[in-house]
Amino acid sequence: MSLFFLTSTAEAKIVKVNKPYSYERLVHDLTEVKKIYNEELEIKSIGTTHFGKDIWGIKLGRGENNIVLIGAHHGREWLTSALLMNMLENYAEAYQEGKRVGFRSTDILNQVSIWFIPMLNPDGVDIQQNNLASFSKAHQNQLFIMNEGSKNFKRWKANGVGVDLNRQYPAGWKSLNPEPSNPSYAYYKGEKPLESKETAALTQFINEINPSIAVAYHTAGREIFWHYKNGKHLKRDYKIAKRISRITHYKLSKPDPEAVGGGFTDWFITTYHKPALTIEVSYLVGETSPPLSVFSREWNRNKYVGLVLAKEAKKLEGKKNQ
Numbered sequence: 001m002s003l004f005f006l007t008s009t010a011e012a013k014i015v016k017v018n019k020p021y022s023y024e025r026l027v028h029d030l031t032e033v034k035k036i037y038n039e040e041l042e043i044k045s046i047g048t049t050h051f052g053k054d055i056w057g058i059k060l061g062r063g064e065n066n067i068v069l070i071g072a073h074h075g076r077e078w079l080t081s082a083l084l085m086n087m088l089e090n091y092a093e094a095y096q097e098g099k100r101v102g103f104r105s106t107d108i109l110n111q112v113s114i115w116f117i118p119m120l121n122p123d124g125v126d127i128q129q130n131n132l133a134s135f136s137k138a139h140q141n142q143l144f145i146m147n148e149g150s151k152n153f154k155r156w157k158a159n160g161v162g163v164d165l166n167r168q169y170p171a172g173w174k175s176l177n178p179e180p181s182n183p184s185y186a187y188y189k190g191e192k193p194l195e196s197k198e199t200a201a202l203t204q205f206i207n208e209i210n211p212s213i214a215v216a217y218h219t220a221g222r223e224i225f226w227h228y229k230n231g232k233h234l235k236r237d238y239k240i241a242k243r244i245s246r247i248t249h250y251k252l253s254k255p256d257p258e259a260v261g262g263g264f265t266d267w268f269i270t271t272y273h274k275p276a277l278t279i280e281v282s283y284l285v286g287e288t289s290p291p292l293s294v295f296s297r298e299w300n301r302n303k304y305v306g307l308v309l310a311k312e313a314k315k316l317e318g319k320k321n322q
Helices: 023-037 079-097 124-129 137-146 197-209 229-248 265-272 292-302 307-321
Strands: 040-046 054-060 067-072 112-116 215-218 223-225 274-279
Touching: 023 040, 023 054, 023 079, 023 124, 040 197, 054 079, 054 197, 067 197, 067 307, 079 112, 079 215, 079 274, 079 292, 079 307, 112 197, 112 307, 197 265, 215 265, 215 307, 223 229, 229 274, 229 292, 229 307, 265 274, 274 292
Parallel strands: 067 112, 067 215, 215 274
Antiparallel strands: 040 054, 054 112, 223 274
């Protein structure tokens, strides 16, 4: 088997990261990726946002077992969408041709598929990128209010109606800080868990595909969160998190006994008792999106994550069946 080295963004034929990665670009790239890798991919909408945008899920591989990788819970974290789309294209090309990504084989995709959800929050991404034309004038005025009167939306985290999606999950939701108490650019947890169309769609989809491992990509801090009431599975989950820490060179977070939850991985761990990771890419940038200049480095840190976790999922299924 010949080696197929994919060590930079230069090899990506479709996915480009020369400007902010938008929902429009995502839809374009999925159309093009489907044309080339149709036999290797399944593309479907797992639901829609409050403003009717499709939330796209893409399955790569033929394995019955699967893992799931999710990007852009937050509007200002669209760099994770570009990262996952770049991963999807590179993996699909290598898989189609029976070649490798770097030194790692894609054969594992015959046994464990990867579901990519590159952009959970396209409304929030549009707002953060100041693409407001799709919203009514009345709602644009509401967005200004949620953004504390500012027309600069670079810090926007929430979805299109001012709810922070990663504070919407049932695990520990009641213990979350109730402030802000109204829809806002960030941190508003909503009136009840899963009231957002985006989180409701994702949790239903997760229940349908029953992944062995789940990952939520965020920015920033180059850190991996993996621990939330893992119980008897603590050692198992730590081992997997440590493996990803070694290949990405991201630090592992220390378990916080006061962690209150509300996030996707908190919900996944406590609901399914399976491993989940929150992976923070990029150095800390404050309340904005990371610069495009970090992409190449973050890709090189993360290019093997999907394949490595697919192998870990195979091990988990093997142990379960023993």
